[in-house]
Amino acid sequence: MRTTALPAAEATRPRTVVVGALLATGAVFMAFAALVAMYVQQRQTARAAGQEWFPEGSVELGPAGMMMMTLVLSMVTVQWAVQAARDEDRPHGFIALGVTLMFGAAVINQFWFVYQDTAFAIDGGRAELLFYAVTGAFIAMLIGGMAMLTVTTIRSLMGPFGRDLAHGVQAAGFYWHMCVLCYFLVWYVVFITK
Amino acid sequence: MTLTEPAIADSEAAPGAGGATAPEPSDEAAAAPSILAQPFVTSDAAAVGRLFVLTSLLLAVGTSVVGVLLSLGRTEAVAPWDLFGGFNAYFRMWTLYRMSFMLLVVMPLLLGVALAVVPTQVGAGNVAFPRAALASFWSWLIGAVIIVVSVLAGGGWGAIDGVTGNESDAMALTLLGTGMVIVALMLGAVTVATTVISSRQTGMSLLDVPPFSWSMLVAAAVWLFTLPVAIANLVVIYADLRGRPAIAFGRAESPDIWLQLDWLVEQPAVYIMAVPVLGIAVEAVGAAVGARSSRPEAITVIVGLFGLLAVGGWSQDYFTAPQDLRDGLVYVAFGLAAVLPLVALAGGAAELVLRGTKTPDRLLDVRMMGAGAALKLLGAAALVGALRVIEPLDLLETTATWAVFHGVVVAGLIAGVVALRNWSHELQISPLSVVVGRGAVALLLGGGGLLVLSDLISGFLADAPDLMALALDGSAALNVVALAGSVLVAAGAAAAAVGAVSALRTPVPAGEAA
Numbered sequence: 001m002r003t004t005a006l007p008a009a010e011a012t013r014p015r016t017v018v019v020g021a022l023l024a025t026g027a028v029f030m031a032f033a034a035l036v037a038m039y040v041q042q043r044q045t046a047r048a049a050g051q052e053w054f055p056e057g058s059v060e061l062g063p064a065g066m067m068m069m070t071l072v073l074s075m076v077t078v079q080w081a082v083q084a085a086r087d088e089d090r091p092h093g094f095i096a097l098g099v100t101l102m103f104g105a106a107v108i109n110q111f112w113f114v115y116q117d118t119a120f121a122i123d124g125g126r127a128e129l130l131f132y133a134v135t136g137a138f139i140a141m142l143i144g145g146m147a148m149l150t151v152t153t154i155r156s157l158m159g160p161f162g163r164d165l166a167h168g169v170q171a172a173g174f175y176w177h178m179c180v181l182c183y184f185l186v187w188y189v190v191f192i193t194k
Numbered sequence: 195m196t197l198t199e200p201a202i203a204d205s206e207a208a209p210g211a212g213g214a215t216a217p218e219p220s221d222e223a224a225a226a227p228s229i230l231a232q233p234f235v236t237s238d239a240a241a242v243g244r245l246f247v248l249t250s251l252l253l254a255v256g257t258s259v260v261g262v263l264l265s266l267g268r269t270e271a272v273a274p275w276d277l278f279g280g281f282n283a284y285f286r287m288w289t290l291y292r293m294s295f296m297l298l299v300v301m302p303l304l305l306g307v308a309l310a311v312v313p314t315q316v317g318a319g320n321v322a323f324p325r326a327a328l329a330s331f332w333s334w335l336i337g338a339v340i341i342v343v344s345v346l347a348g349g350g351w352g353a354i355d356g357v358t359g360n361e362s363d364a365m366a367l368t369l370l371g372t373g374m375v376i377v378a379l380m381l382g383a384v385t386v387a388t389t390v391i392s393s394r395q396t397g398m399s400l401l402d403v404p405p406f407s408w409s410m411l412v413a414a415a416v417w418l419f420t421l422p423v424a425i426a427n428l429v430v431i432y433a434d435l436r437g438r439p440a441i442a443f444g445r446a447e448s449p450d451i452w453l454q455l456d457w458l459v460e461q462p463a464v465y466i467m468a469v470p471v472l473g474i475a476v477e478a479v480g481a482a483v484g485a486r487s488s489r490p491e492a493i494t495v496i497v498g499l500f501g502l503l504a505v506g507g508w509s510q511d512y513f514t515a516p517q518d519l520r521d522g523l524v525y526v527a528f529g530l531a532a533v534l535p536l537v538a539l540a541g542g543a544a545e546l547v548l549r550g551t552k553t554p555d556r557l558l559d560v561r562m563m564g565a566g567a568a569l570k571l572l573g574a575a576a577l578v579g580a581l582r583v584i585e586p587l588d589l590l591e592t593t594a595t596w597a598v599f600h601g602v603v604v605a606g607l608i609a610g611v612v613a614l615r616n617w618s619h620e621l622q623i624s625p626l627s628v629v630v631g632r633g634a635v636a637l638l639l640g641g642g643g644l645l646v647l648s649d650l651i652s653g654f655l656a657d658a659p660d661l662m663a664l665a666l667d668g669s670a671a672l673n674v675v676a677l678a679g680s681v682l683v684a685a686g687a688a689a690a691a692v693g694a695v696s697a698l699r700t701p702v703p704a705g706e707a708a
Contacts, residue, residue, distance in 0.1 A: 016322045020388040027380050027418040034426035034507060041513050122437035129441055133433045137426075 021171030025178045028141060032182045035137055036189055039130045046126065053127045054194055058118055064191035067110045071180045074103035078149070078176045085152075085169040093169070097153045100176070104146040107183075111139055131190065138179075138186055145179045148172040234332075237324035239309045240622050245331050246306025246382075247610065247621065248698060250299050251691040253338065254607060257294040258684035260287055265680040268673040282361070286350035289452050290341075292459045292599065293351065296467060297375045298338045300606035301417075304470040305330075305382045307613040308410040311620045312386055315407045317395030322388035330382035337374030344368040352451035362446040366435055369451075373428045376421050387414035405493050409473025412501035416466050420458075423507030427454050454512045461579045461598050462528045463506025468572055468602045471609040472497050472539055475569050478561035478612045479543045483550025493542050500535040503528050520583070520590055529583030532576045540569055560631035564612035567639035568605040574646050575601025587654075594653030597646045604642030604683060608635055611690045614697065623697040630693035634686045641682025648676040 043053050081096035083089075114135075120128040152168045233245055264287060267274030278284045313321050321327050344350075349364030351372075357365075390403060390411040403411070431451055435444030443454060457463055476493055480486055487493055509528075511519045519525055543565065547557075556562065578597040582589040589595075611626065611634045618625040652669045 016388060016392040019392040020323060020326075020384055023384045023387055023414075023418060024380075027384070027422045029422075030419055030507070031422035031425045031429075034423040035429060038426065038430060038513065045513075122433065123439055123441060126442055129434055129437060129443070130430065132437075133430050136433070137429055 015167065017167045017171050018174070021174055025175045028144075028175075029178050029182065032137060032141065033185070035134050036185050039134050040189060042126050042130055054131075058120075059131075059191060059194055060114075060117060061191050063110050063114050063117070064187050067107050068183065068187045070103050070106050070110070071183050074100050074107075075177060075180050077103065078173045081149075082166070082170050082173045085166040088166075094153065097149055097169075101146055101149055101153075104142055104149075107142060108139060111135060134186060134190060138182055141179050141182060145172065145176045148175055234328075236328060237320070239313055239321040239324055239327055240620060242324070242327045242331050243306040243308070243310030244621055244623065244698065246302045246309065246334075247614070248691075248694055249331075249335060249338075250303040250306065251610065251687070251694050253294065254299045254303070254687040255684065255691050257291060257299055258680065258687045260291045260294070262677070262680045262684050264288060264291055265673070265677040269677050270670065270673070281355040282348075282350075282353045282357075285352070285354045285449065285452075286345050286348075289351045290345050292596075293341070293372065293455075295599075295603045296459055296464070297372070297379065298341070300467045300603050300610075301379055302334055302382075303610040304410075304413070304467070304474075304606060304613075305379060305386070307474070307610065307617065307621070308386045308406075308470065309382065310622075311613070311617045312389055312407045312410055313393070314620050315404045316390055316393065316398065318389055318393035321385050322393050323385045326381055327385045330378045330385065333381070334375055334378035337371045337378060340371030340374065341368055344371060351455055352445075352449045352453075353447055354449050356447045362435065365446050365451065366432060369428050369432045369435070372455075373425060373432075376424055376428075380418060380421050383414035383417045386410050387418070401491055401494055404473075405476040405487075405490070405497065406470065406473035408494055409470045409497045409501075412497050413466065413469035416469060416501045416504050419505050420463055420466050420507050423510075424455060424458055427510075431455075450512075454510070457506060457510045457512075459599055460509070460595055461506070461582070462504055462509060462525075462532065464599055464602050465500065465504035465532060465576075466506065467606050468575075469497065469501045469504060471568050471572060471605050472500060472535075474609040474613055474616070475565040476539065476543060476546070478565040478616050479546045480550070481616055482559040482562035482565070483547055483552065483556050485546045485550030487542055487546055488549065489542070489545075493539070496535045496538045496542065500532070500539075503532045503535070521585055526583045526585075530580045533573070533580050536569070536573045536576050540573065543569060558632075560615045560626070560628055560635060561612050563632060564608050564615070564635045567635050568608040568612065571601045571605040571608065571639065571642045571646065574643070575599075575605065578646060578650050581650075582653075588656075589653045592653035592656040593649040595649075597649035597653065600642060600645040600649060600679075604638050604645070604686075607683075607687060607690065608638050608642075611635055611638070611693070614690070614694055618697065623694075626693045626697050630689055630696070634689035634693060637682050637686030637689060641679045641684075641686055644675050644679030644682065648672045648679060652676075 046053050077096050077100040081093055081100060084093035084096055118131075120131055122129055122132050149169075149172050152165065152172050155165055155168065232241065236242065263277060264274075264284075266272060267277045267284065274284050275281050278287055309321055309327050313319065344364045344367035347364045347367075348359070348361040349366075349368035351368060352365070353361065387410075390400075390407050394403065400408070400411075431444045431454060433444070434440045434442065435446060435451075437444075440446065442450075444451065476487070509519065509525060550556070575598045578594055578601065581587055582594045582598065611631060614621065614623070614626040615631050652672050655669050655672070
């Protein structure tokens with residue numbers, strides 16, 4: 001009995017890139033969620049033992065809140081880019097992608113400020129180590145998202161907008177939204193509940 | 195074009211389909227990559243699948259030889275520390291054996307089969323992202339080389355007797371290699387899952403997908419749920435290891451690194467390797483006796499349930515007191531429930547046999563024998579797993595853990611042998627020789643059975659937690675049995691590898707590919 005004797009499918013498979021990107025995005029989210037879970041578990045253990053997690057006043061909420069606002073704005077601009085790609089609206093697509101990249105760069109810059117402000121040493125203790133592990137992983141994810149957006153931007157410069165490119169931008173958009181969701185976890189777990 | 199021709203032909207033929215003149219043969223020869231270049235540039239999923247299958251079978255031989263040496267150490271014929279040159283060296287090999295069997299042998303073997311078979315089963319010309327599949331193979335291979343070299347250079351996943359010299363740096367390299375291998379396997383899983391979801395034949399619902407493709411979709415989903423958690427572990431361990439002095443997670447001089455990652459090779463996560471085995475077994479039995487299941491939707495549900503019970507990122511006891519997690523209701527329920535889908539699937543396979551042609555040659559077909567052997571070992575592993583979570587039996591931190599592991603990995607190897615026989619068309623190789631196939635299946639079944647049995651009984655004999663089984667009173671005879679099992683598994687892996695190489699080297703007969 002053969003289960004492979006089937007005629008070939010139609011050549012057009014419009015949502016392949018989106019489906020692949022969603023699966024990969026889900027995997028990245030799982031990795032980040034596991035990191036945050038470790039952070040929360042270790043903090044809970046430390047507090048149960050009566051230990052201080054971060055020194056009082058060392059982690060400020062202001063810059064973190066600014067980053068959250070920036071990333072929420074970037075969700076709008078990345079969706080603007082997706083819509084522009086669907087509509088084959090090149091000027092708006094470029095502006096939206098460019099603004100989104102600028103927001104991403106602003107968040108990385110803000111993180112640099114946070115690192116300078118907190119002045120944690122990576123070998124300073126479990127709290128400091130996990131602080132760098134979680135925020136560093138987020139920055140790496142954000143850079144990955146910016147790279148995806150840059151690639152789609154360059155592709156759009158080199159050829160006409162079309163369905164393939166629209167799906168590429170849509171896939172990058174999904175990933176970007178996931179990054180913002182991950183930052184929301186960081187914001188709440190690391191900066192708000194400290 | 196036939197479905198089993200290299201799928202690259204699809205995409206390359208398309209531009210000329212409008213009636214353009216056919217290229218001259220000399221042009222084709224000039225355009226085609228050379229044999230040496232093909233593995234680096236091919237976008238034919240079957241070729242990538244073959245690369246995965248062949249490399250993982252060769253690694254299976256090496257890994258099982260390490261297993262023989264480890265078993266030899268258990269017999270006390272030679273002091274295990276002397277055998278490898280020290281406590282740390284023994285620990286390195288002990289951990290390498292387990293990680294390698296999972297990440298370098300069974301998972302890539304089944305992924306390779308899937309890359310070749312799934313597109314044809316769902317009616318796609320090729321996998322969804324052929325270049326990603328090729329990238330998956332090469333990054334997996336580079337990661338595997340990094341792991342092996344770094345372990346031989348004194349790295350590995352922690353130590354039990356302090357560290358000297360550059361061993362800490364070598365450990366960082368091992369962690370990097372492990373991360374690369376896991377990311378590569380996830381990339382391959384995304385490729386296969388996307389092919390099933392997005393590239394399948396128009397009108398084919400997910401419930402109509404053949405059992406192996408469905409099992410790979412489930413396996414890919416479970417891999418994508420579980421393996422990223424290991425990546426998170428690796429990130430924290432690596433950051434600590436390199437942020438000297440290490441604080442908690444990356445202490446190179448202790449076994450802590452291994453203890454944060456060992457959940458991957460213990461139940462329930464160990465079952466993530468076994469999900470595709472179910473699909474292969476059902477299809478192989480059906481192919482051998484020429485029958486289709488009367489309740490394909492039941493097979494779908496059974497495979498899905500088994501996949502659900504294999505999700506294991508949550509079962510890390512490093513971060514909590516072990517008894518808190520492992521005496522918990524969820525852990526016990528997962529352990530007990532894993533038996534049910536396997537019993538149900540065995541029933542499904544039995545129904546196929548009853549409905550099919552029961553001539554002696556069909557019942558002794560390599561596929562039939564192999565599917566039966568894989569299901570038996572998997573069932574035995576799940577049964578031991580169920581016993582292991584029953585608290586009064588005190589099997590949790592004993593060699594019963596490795597009985598489950600051995601049952602699953604050897605079942606995976608047997609499934610690979612069955613796939614080589616069943617899907618030689620899709621893999622574009624000659625069918626695996628019957629003699630080699632039967633020999634490999636028999637050796638692997640015998641070896642796996644002995645390993646499961648000896649590990650389980652050793653677990654019952656243990657007075658205290660002892661995962662390395664080096665100091666068990668009254669288990670000397672069992673350790674000899676384990677050695678015999680390891681030798682048989684190594685012989686079976688070697689037979690499978692030789693058979694695969696031979697099938698690859700033998701030209702596919704004219705017309706056979708169609």
